[in-house]
Amino acid sequence: MQPLFSFAPPPLNAAYKPKITALRLSSNKGHQNALLCTMEYAKDKCDCAISIDCDLQDDIEAIDDFIAHFTQGAEVVYGVRQSRQKDSFFKRNTALFFYKLMHIMGVNIIYNHADYRLLSNRALGALLEFKEVNLFLRGMVPLIGFESAQVYYDRNEREAGVSKYPLRKMLSFAWNGITSFSVMPLRMVSVLGLVFFALSIALALFALYVKLFTDDAVYGWASMLIPLSFFSGVQLLSLGVIGEYIGKIYIESKHRPRFFIAEEIGEG
Structure with missing residues (x-):
């Protein structure tokens, strides 16, 4: 399940205390469904929402830049990794191959972007109009077509735990993305x-x-x-x-x- 952040200006002359809400699904429906669930939950509760993985590798300092682009009119802001030098040789090159293959297959996808992004309230509503069950959000979001921007950041080292995306899941995710968006x-x-x-x-x-x-x-x-x-x-x-x-x-x-x-x- 993905943590969800919703932003609203604090009341004047009052201490701002963010509200933290956790959603537990009835069963494990996968990463993409969990992420979409939080977006749907946030739809009517915020002006914009930022999705971020809970492994603490995505730089939260980039959120200020996300908000800056949003206030300037961008309705979709993509968090893009500046480099993959911290990845292993195998993971770095398989990721490069994946993005190139998706472009060859005709899928509009942001290079080195995962699921660290900001969506405005209107963009959230547009995303929820997609009704397919086979979700590939990295390919769905660019189809919205609203004004977008990119924020570049360096990804941190994993502090604890192990990745929930071993090679088998990565291959399954890539195949699902290809077959969901390309003939x-x-x-x-x-x-x-x-x-x-x-x-x-x-x-x-x-x-x-x-x-x-x-x-x-x-x-x-x-x-x-x-x-x-x-x-x-x-x-x-x-x-x-x-x-x-x-x-x-x-x-x-x-x-x-x-x-x-x-x-x-x-x-x-």
Whole structure:
């Protein structure tokens, strides 16, 4: 669950005491649903809301810059990491590959931006108009199209605990982002189908040539097994990609609630 900060000017001549509220969902619905839940909760309670992970790695000093851009008219402010030098070689390069791949797939995504962002009340309302169950907020927020700004900051070292995003979850998150915002994998399957169809025609012509014009008409088992195995693998891969999209359509068609708030804990 993501901490939520809502900002309002303190009353004149009065000590300002922020109200802290914690939301507990009925079950674990994942990072993106928890984040959206807090945004929905804040929609009618603030002029703007800032989402930030609770691992204390995002620099809270950047919040002042977020607010400055908001007061100047920006309705979406992205927190963007200045560099990834503190990341491991593997994580740094896989992240770079992920952002480049998303751009190739046609997804509008802010490079080196995660979920540290400010949304105005109007931007929150617009975001909540998206009804899909397969959430990828990094791709959804840029679709709003309101005036935006970027704040650059250095990410801190993790003080305690371990990341809740191991490689398996990172790959799942990336795949969900690609299949939720791009039909490029389906087009790639179509292109592969055409390419391998052309190769199969060429192979058939070659076999016909050998049969009619040479004395080497006896084929070994390898010449049959390798093409069959190769094309069978391509067919299964293509069916898997298509099945992934059909599965998403099936889940979306149910229109099930994305989360339920089990408890609201706050002062007073």
